[in-house]
Amino acid sequence: VYISKSSYIRQGEESLDGFYRAWHQVEYYRYLRFFSDGHVMMLTTPEDPLSIVPRLRSLNSRMDSVLRGHYRLSQETDNQTKVFAVVCKKKEEKVAEIPRNRVCRRNPAPEAEHSFHVGLQLSSGGRQRFSKLVWMHHSCHILYRLTGETVVTAFELDRKYTPFFFARVKSYMALSERPL
16 A cells, blocks of 8 residues: 655644634545556545555445546656556446425426546655656546536646655555456
8 A cells, every 4th residue: 555644834723812814734644545457446544554545455445535536657758657546436326306285496407427536656756666656747626427527637746745654564565366
């Protein structure tokens, strides 16, 4: 599993007497779990690795906030290995309910699918080879089903996008059928 820890400071609410304003240090983690069959799981949460890593054991994790998708490795002319992934929330089947005695809106909210496209560069960090994934690209693609229109929002990669570092998990080894 690859883990990225990020932190930032944000301003809190002003006190009742207006004399001071609190500041909060926010810490959160991003987790990337790659499977040998080309699937990937991505999770952003404030929970520490000791509580999250065991829950990422299989693709059938029951956490609602996990994004699932697929990835591919690419080695281009610059001889750098890159990882490209597309992840999205698990699609839930919703049963359409028609409320009784209610006036239906003429323009219902458009149904949309959100997917996140991630580009990372595999590099060496510290003493381990290929233990670091550095952000190259991150964008959100919103597909509106009714119109077929796709809106792409590319995120600016700043200090909040800290690199992922590989953390070996021995219990995952039993699940692997073959190496990447």
